[in-house]
Amino acid sequence: MVSQVHDHVPPPGDQDPFLDLAPPQGIKLTPRHYAYLKISEGCNHSCSFCVIPSMRGKLRSRPVNEVLEEAERLAAAGVRELLVISQDTSAYGVDIRYQTGFWQGRPVKANMLGLCEALADLGMWVRLHYVYPYPHVDKVIPLMAEGKILPYLDIPFQHASPRILKLMKRPAACENTLQRINQWRQICPDLSIRSTFIVGFPGETEQDFEDLLDFLDEAQLDRVGCFQYSPVDDAQANSLPNPVEEPVKQERWERFMEKQQQISRDRLAQKIGGRLGVIIDEKNGEGYLLRSSWQDAGSREKNGLTNQPKPLGK
Ligand code: SF4
DSSP: OHHHHHHHSOOOTTOOTTTTTSOTTOOOSSOTTEEEEEOEESOSOOOTTOOHHHHHOSOEEOOHHHHHHHHHHHHHTTOOEEEEEOSOGGGTTGGGTTOOEEETTEEEOSSHHHHHHHHHTTTSEEEEOSOOOOGGGGGGHHHHHTTSSOSEEEOOOBOOOHHHHHHHTOTTTTSOHHHHHHHHHHHOTTOEEEEEEEESOTTOOHHHHHHHHHHHHHHOOSEEEEEEOOOOTTOGGGGOSOOOOHHHHHHHHHHHHHHHHHHHHHHHHTTTTOOOOEEEEEEOSSOEEEEETTBOGGGTTTTTOEEESSOOOO
16 A cells, blocks of 8 residues: 555665654653753763773864754653753863864863753753863853853762862862862852762772761752762773772772762752742642652652652743
């Protein structure tokens, strides 16, 4: 039957049966109202616990006009929140020498600031993930303070002891992170910071771990995940001496979680009585599942904004 239809109405010669039915914004696995926007692939760092660079290669940034055109198509398709992702968002454009692209008839520099400024023009929430605390990140904080992009940074610190950060070969390990966070909060008091940490990394002493707990006290991060170190096949860290014993890892993890849970509770308590813009992810029989500027959907079950009796806004 299909061949008879084609006899009367031949398909265009350049038709691709696998791609032509895809919508202009591409095929996404996320709900209609939010989407991930991948700006680069690969990574120029060599963290000793990670094998991503050996699997995915060096950083390869997408041309800025290509990224913005995709974001524009997503906005036109009804997306309300863009989650910007990569292995190292703060390094965007390094490999292409920050080559200026043209979008909507104007030049846009392929760096973190240029990209954020342009994305802000699309009228969606823009949430930055996997940012390292380099000095140039300071430049995007005013955009957050002005409400152009979400006052939210996902910064995977992983540790705070300089000795362990060095063993981990972490990017931006030499930066004065606490000072930087304080400066950011002075510019943008609503800034919300999410992070992840590893406890029990090879060679971590009780003093290193206490340095980490002190960092949590000082940094007052909003949302934090913590993992006990476990070796990954072929990672450099596997050859480091002085592995931490499993019961010690467990004990440190529990102490870490206890401290951070109290900090997160206190940070949440400061928001009581305030007003927040939200996006409703889902309505169920009991209420609404929401995302706000300081939380994405991944945390919604844990931080007290689930099943609100009434929507707080859009
Ligand atoms: S920054 Fe480090 S942990 Fe992240 S992908 Fe690169 S090497 Fe891996």
